Amino acid sequence: MMEKKLLKKTTPRKKIILWTFIGFVTLLAIFPFALDFYLQKKLPDLINEKTPYKVVLKDFNLSLLKGNLTVNDLEITTKNPKDQYITQINGKIKNLNITDVSIWKAVFSKAYHADQFTLTDSDIKIKLAALKKDQKPSNKKIDLHINNIALHNVNADVENGRGKTVFRGQNININLKDIKQSNDGNKIPIAFSEFKIDAENVQIGVNEFYEINAKKIYAANKTLQLVQFHLKPVQAVAKYNSKNVFDFSTQNLAAKDFNISQDSLIVSDITFTQPDLKVYSTGKNTVDKSNNSKEIDLKIGLKNITFQKGKINVFQANKEKTASVENFNFKMNDIVFDKNTVKEKIPFRFTKHDIEAENIYFKADQLQAVKIKSIASRNANITIDGFQVLALGKSNIKDVFSVSTDQIKILNNKSRFIGQKLDIKLDGIEVNNPSVQITSATKNKKKNQKDTTPPPFTAHVGFIRINNGKVSQKKQNIEKLAVGKIDLKLDKIFSDTELFKKDIPFKTEKNYVDAKNIRLDAGKYYYLKVAEIKSTGKNTDISEFNYLPKYSRAGFSKVIAKESDLYTIKVKKINIKDHNTQLGKNSSIDLSKISIDGLHCNIYHDLAPPDDIAVRYLFSKKLRDVKIPLFITEISIKNSDLEYEEDAEKSNIPGKLTFNNFQALITNVNNAKIKGRPTIINTDASFDFYGKAETKVNWKFDVKDLADKFTIKGDVQKLSADNVNLFVRPYLNITLDGNIDYLKFDYYGSHDGIAGKFYFKYNDMYVNFLNKKGNERKFLNTIANWFVKNESKGEPGHVVIDKKREPERSFFSMLWQGIMEGLKKYLI
Numbered sequence: 001m002m003e004k005k006l007l008k009k010t011t012p013r014k015k016i017i018l019w020t021f022i023g024f025v026t027l028l029a030i031f032p033f034a035l036d037f038y039l040q041k042k043l044p045d046l047i048n049e050k051t052p053y054k055v056v057l058k059d060f061n062l063s064l065l066k067g068n069l070t071v072n073d074l075e076i077t078t079k080n081p082k083d084q085y086i087t088q089i090n091g092k093i094k095n096l097n098i099t100d101v102s103i104w105k106a107v108f109s110k111a112y113h114a115d116q117f118t119l120t121d122s123d124i125k126i127k128l129a130a131l132k133k134d135q136k137p138s139n140k141k142i143d144l145h146i147n148n149i150a151l152h153n154v155n156a157d158v159e160n161g162r163g164k165t166v167f168r169g170q171n172i173n174i175n176l177k178d179i180k181q182s183n184d185g186n187k188i189p190i191a192f193s194e195f196k197i198d199a200e201n202v203q204i205g206v207n208e209f210y211e212i213n214a215k216k217i218y219a220a221n222k223t224l225q226l227v228q229f230h231l232k233p234v235q236a237v238a239k240y241n242s243k244n245v246f247d248f249s250t251q252n253l254a255a256k257d258f259n260i261s262q263d264s265l266i267v268s269d270i271t272f273t274q275p276d277l278k279v280y281s282t283g284k285n286t287v288d289k290s291n292n293s294k295e296i297d298l299k300i301g302l303k304n305i306t307f308q309k310g311k312i313n314v315f316q317a318n319k320e321k322t323a324s325v326e327n328f329n330f331k332m333n334d335i336v337f338d339k340n341t342v343k344e345k346i347p348f349r350f351t352k353h354d355i356e357a358e359n360i361y362f363k364a365d366q367l368q369a370v371k372i373k374s375i376a377s378r379n380a381n382i383t384i385d386g387f388q389v390l391a392l393g394k395s396n397i398k399d400v401f402s403v404s405t406d407q408i409k410i411l412n413n414k415s416r417f418i419g420q421k422l423d424i425k426l427d428g429i430e431v432n433n434p435s436v437q438i439t440s441a442t443k444n445k446k447k448n449q450k451d452t453t454p455p456p457f458t459a460h461v462g463f464i465r466i467n468n469g470k471v472s473q474k475k476q477n478i479e480k481l482a483v484g485k486i487d488l489k490l491d492k493i494f495s496d497t498e499l500f501k502k503d504i505p506f507k508t509e510k511n512y513v514d515a516k517n518i519r520l521d522a523g524k525y526y527y528l529k530v531a532e533i534k535s536t537g538k539n540t541d542i543s544e545f546n547y548l549p550k551y552s553r554a555g556f557s558k559v560i561a562k563e564s565d566l567y568t569i570k571v572k573k574i575n576i577k578d579h580n581t582q583l584g585k586n587s588s589i590d591l592s593k594i595s596i597d598g599l600h601c602n603i604y605h606d607l608a609p610p611d612d613i614a615v616r617y618l619f620s621k622k623l624r625d626v627k628i629p630l631f632i633t634e635i636s637i638k639n640s641d642l643e644y645e646e647d648a649e650k651s652n653i654p655g656k657l658t659f660n661n662f663q664a665l666i667t668n669v670n671n672a673k674i675k676g677r678p679t680i681i682n683t684d685a686s687f688d689f690y691g692k693a694e695t696k697v698n699w700k701f702d703v704k705d706l707a708d709k710f711t712i713k714g715d716v717q718k719l720s721a722d723n724v725n726l727f728v729r730p731y732l733n734i735t736l737d738g739n740i741d742y743l744k745f746d747y748y749g750s751h752d753g754i755a756g757k758f759y760f761k762y763n764d765m766y767v768n769f770l771n772k773k774g775n776e777r778k779f780l781n782t783i784a785n786w787f788v789k790n791e792s793k794g795e796p797g798h799v800v801i802d803k804k805r806e807p808e809r810s811f812f813s814m815l816w817q818g819i820m821e822g823l824k825k826y827l828i
Contacts, residue, residue: 052079052086071096084130084161094121113146120152130161149176164234165211168203196220209235209245224255237280237317247278257303268303275310283317306331326359354378367393367400382410395441402437411462424459431466440475454500461493484517503584511537525550525559526567542574553604553647562612565603572598572639579633588629588674599640599662606647615807618708618751620681620701629673635666642687644812658723659695662687672704679704689716690723708751712815716743737766747801747818754814755802758822799825 048054058073074093081088100115151174158166178193197219204212215228230249237245250272257268307330314323331354355377363369373386389403412427466488473481492509499505513535520528531544547569549556556566575595582588623630642659664685668678683699694717701710719740740762747756801821805814 052083053077053089054079069096069098069101085132087129088127089124090126091124092122093119093124095119096122115146116148116150117146118150118152119154121154122151123155125157127159127163128161128166147177147179149174149179151175160205164208165203165205167205168201169199170201171199173198205234206231209233209240219258222256222258224253224258226253227251229253233280237282240282241284243282243284245280245282247280248275250275269306270302270304271306271308272310273308275307277310277312279312279314279323281314281316281322302332302334304331304333320363321361322363324359324361325357328355328357330355330357355382363392367391367395367398377413380412380414382413384408384410391437391439394439396443397441399441400439402435402439404435405431406433408432422455422457424457424461426461428463428465429461431464431469433468434466435470436472438471438473438481440473440480442476454497456497457495457500458497459493459495459506462491464488464490464493478521479519480521482517482519483515485515487514488512503587508537511535522547525556538578540574540576540578542576543572545569545571545574553606556604557606557609560609562614563605563607563609564612565605568600568602568604570600571596579631589631590629590674591632592634594632594635596635596637597639599637599642601641602643602645604645604647608647611808613808616810618701618710618811620703620705620708620710621751623669623671623703626671626673630669630671631674631677632669633667635664635669637662637664637666637685639663658690659687660689660691670703689719692723693717693719709748710750711748712745713747714743714745717741719743735768737768738762738764743819745819745822747815749805749814749818751805751807753802753804754818756800756818757798758801758819758825759798760822760826762826801825 044055044057054077056075057071060069060071060074062069071093072095074096075091076093077090078086078088080086081090095118097118097120098114098116101113151172154172155170156172157168160166173196175194175196177195197217199217200215202212202214202217206212211232211234213228213230213232214226216226218225228249228251231246232249233240233245233247252273253270254273255267255270257266259266307328310325310328310330312323312325312328313321316322333353355375357375358373360372360375361369362371369390369392371386371388371390372384374384376383376385384405385407387403387405387408389401391400391402394400407430409428409430409432410426411430414425416423466486469483469486469488471481471483471486472479489510489512490508491511493506494508495506499507513533515533516531518528518530518533520530522528526547526549529544529546529548530542532542534541547567549566549568551559551566553566573595574597575593577592577594578590579592580588580590582590617625640662642662644657646656662685664683666681666683668681670677670679670681672679680700680702683697685697685699687695689695695715697712697714699710699712701708719742721736721738721740724740725735740760742759742761744759745756746759747754749755799822801818803814803818803821809817
């Protein structure tokens with residue numbers, strides 16, 4: 001009985017639980033349908049009541065189980081269009097269809113995933129909500145992913161909270177399939193297996209500084225076409241945190257065989273028609289680099305890229321145009337840009353290129369600009385026509401250049417960057433008909449020279465040729481240098497980072513220079529004229545060398561403050577053979593031989609200006625004071641003439657010494673600064689004194705002897721008294737009559753004076769004393785000649801002279817005084 005009672009009590013409880021469970025399951029089963037039914041009836045009302053928006057729609061269909069939504073003839077407006085803190089949405093939608101959307105994820109996980117999104121015949125305008133005061137923008141990314149997107153005949157206008165365009169377009173037709181997204185900022189953020197895009201009047205806000213405009217975009221079947229594409233800056237130039245601002249447009253951009261994935265962008269052909277690049281300098285030397293970009297993990301490959309009829313203009317911060325290219329055509333093949341190439345100086349690789357550009361202009365600074373008529377570069381060969389460097393003004397502290405050339409050719413250019421190192425390889429450089437004009441600074445500004453280290457590089461250039469060049473230099477409108485024609489050839493040129501730091505920053509295996517019609521301003525009183533210089537480095541030939549005064553003799557005497565010699569030097573031929581000359585930081589002059597043929601040298605000295613009482617050093621001292629090490633094994637002079645004229649104050653005619661048919665051999669010219677080389681200079685000279693008297697001279701001195709000791713021997717045969725009078729008369733106011741068989745001297749000396757033996761053989765010698773007017777003083781002549789030995793018979797003995805040197809007199813003046821001293825002892 002007890003068991004039956006318990007059984008009766010338990011049975012109703014089970015029924016309650018069972019029915020409750022059944023009811024709950026039934027409720028769960030019918031809830032989506034009930035919710036579907038409820039939303040089907042009430043969703044528009046809920047949106048109108050609970051949101052800032054008002055919607056009117058013809059019908060819609062929602063399936064929570066399938067995740068499908070279909071809306072037809074929807075019109076949406078924002079209730080309060082003046083409320084900037086809500087997103088403003090206004091527009092009309094003919095049809096909206098979303099399939100397989102995860103509604104429960106959207107509600108509970110804020111994840112918006114769908115298989116298909118389709119929008120048809122719609123016109124939508126959206127303005128995103130503005131940030132409230134002190135509200136910071138959210139960096140949280142929205143979890144949104146749609147596998148396929150289709151837009152048909154859609155007009156869209158999206159702005160941010162500040163009214164800046166995010167996206168705008170008309171007649172938009174898009175079909176994207178199998179969309180894949182990437183959260184890796186170093187890769188392409190979106191990729192798809194199939195795409196088709198067709199839109200007009202597109203405007204995209206890239207960021208707060210740039211926007212993209214395109215009149216038409218069409219992409220389908222792996223092709224892309226952009227009509228009137230424009231990357232446009234939207235802020236004032238000064239607001240950009242960069243050194244330059246870019247404005248790029250092109251009438252047409254066409255790409256073929258366009259393949260895009262998350263890891264790569266591969267394009268077979270891309271062509272820009274009438275591209276126009278404008279670069280605006282912000283004037284900022286440094287920029288904020290706090291937001292450094294990450295290393296990319298992306299490969300971009302372009303089989304062929306072409307720019308047709310392009311233009312480039314560069315403007316400074318003050319809107320001044322400083323560079324331009326009016327018309328350029330550019331083609332490059334096999335371009336690769338990836339995580340490896342981006343680390344190099346040129347962040348991409350390529351195999352071939354063709355470049356044509358016209359009317360190129362570049363302003364380097366306020367004084368100089370470069371102008372080029374055209375450049376053509378086909379693979380490894382570059383041709384530059386009409387190259388010019390323009391002088392825009394003059395400067396007191398900086399030289400200004402004007403350069404023009406008909407053509408420059410760069411042959412077989414294989415230069416490239418290897419990592420961060422530039423490897424320059426050229427078969428050759430050829431420059432035709434260059435003309436260089438230099439306007440020198442009027443003041444010499446001292447520069448604080450700092451050691452500058454160039455970027456790492458090596459350079460191998462097969463040859464450099466300069467053909468038919470001209471050079472001129474002016475300072476304050478006065479010509480300082482002119483070269484009428486110059487041809488230059490350098491073979492096998494090499495340089496690198498270390499060599500570049502030296503005074504001569506390159507080496508050559510061979511070189512040849514041929515310069516003609518040279519004129520050089522050689523200082524205050526002289527200029528230099530040379531008909532031609534030919535040099536191979538080891539051998540140099542100079543023709544018609546002329547060192548000429550700027551003034552006449554009378555004019556020169558007026559402009560000098562003290563007595564000074566006036567030189568006129570003309571040489572028909574000079575040959576220089578180099579032994580081991582070094583130029584640069586450790587320069588030295590080391591020559592095998594200098595040959596001088598056809599020298600004519602005239603030295604004129606006017607005694608009217610005030611005496612120059614400065615100390616005159618002997619040649620050994622002057623050579624020791626030469627800082628650069630010097631050694632010339634041999635100097636030969638032949639077929640030459642020397643003249644020395646001295647105009648004594650109040651004399652009737654100038655004194656004159658002539659040395660005709662002058663020949664000389666000078667050995668071991670040095671300054672005792674090259675170790676192991678001889679220091680004794682020996683000179684053997686022969687000439688016709690006054691054109692008739694055969695003369696031989698030997699002169700020796702040791703450069704390293706600080707006392708400047710020397711020896712000099714001379715032998716003059718058959719000297720005419722008439723010739724001697726040319727020099728004796730102006731100084732002693734006397735003339736000599738008679739015959740001179742020979743004059744010999746064997747002297748030695750130092751910087752203190754000259755001494756030695758003097759030999760003189762003559763006969764029928766008579767001395768004539770003259771008055772100030774040049775007339776004979778007969779009574780004085782008769783008295784004086786009683787005391788003159790009028791002849792020396794047989795081999796005479798010698799007289800010994802010892803003459804102290806006057807420090808302000810030159811070596812040759814001291815030698816002449818020694819000869820005069822000997823004459824006095826013989827004659828009087």
